[in-house]
Amino acid sequence: MDREQRGKNGSIPFSEDNYTHNIEKAGERKLDRRSFMKMMVGAAGVFAVSTLPWGTIAFNELTGIKKKTYDPKKIADAASLNVGDAIEFAYPGEHDSALLVRLGENEYKAYQNACTHLKCPVFWSKEDGELLCPCHHGIFDVHTGKPTAGPPKRPLPEILLKTDSGAVFATGVKRYET
Structure with a gap:
């Protein structure tokens, strides 16, 4: 083994060359570009669906489908x-x-x-x-x-x-x- 791979006590801490890719937290998700885009499209869809009731209210108000009644x-x-x-x-x-x-x-x-x-x-x-x-x-x-x-x-x-x-x-x- 190479001298650079050995630690202070002469043992090799990890068998890989890159020491950072194996650091993981509990419940951590990998988020690549594709996953990020899927998440953003999903969030936009949720936002669009959540605004439908307000759009319906505005449409009814502007088109006068429901006639308002007022007290004399x-x-x-x-x-x-x-x-x-x-x-x-x-x-x-x-x-x-x-x-x-x-x-x-x-x-x-x-x-x-x-x-x-x-x-x-x-x-x-x-x-x-x-x-x-x-x-x-x-x-x-x-x-x-x-x-x-x-x-x-x-x-x-x-x-x-x-x-x-x-x-x-x-x-x-x-x-x-x-």
Whole structure:
């Protein structure tokens, strides 16, 4: 035997030339490139399958397959609102701001009070007969909610209304249509 292979006491510690390949820990797995790729594809598959429920919820929400129902809410008495006036109210939730405008004797329009550009509050301009977003000079048509000027591209979400016994009620939110 060669002198370099002998240890301090003259014995050969291992019969191999490479001393590191035989060091193993309990439960250690060999991970070569192929095993690594199999593990990554498996992890990606698990991730994809785990996101399916959220994708289904988003799909149903965006396509309107399930119609949302909202509780009716009294906004105001018709006698307390003059033609051309507007009031703010919370609908459908307590933190969702909306705006009701009385356009005629029996004509009311209500929209969610957040600009479709960057969610700035929208205000009613009685003098101009328009809904205004002061942040980026967005203007919306009060009859349709569609933008007429500025950066907004989508109309304001319309609140569905009903008048009953001299009062105006919010009954739902009209879905956005392209």
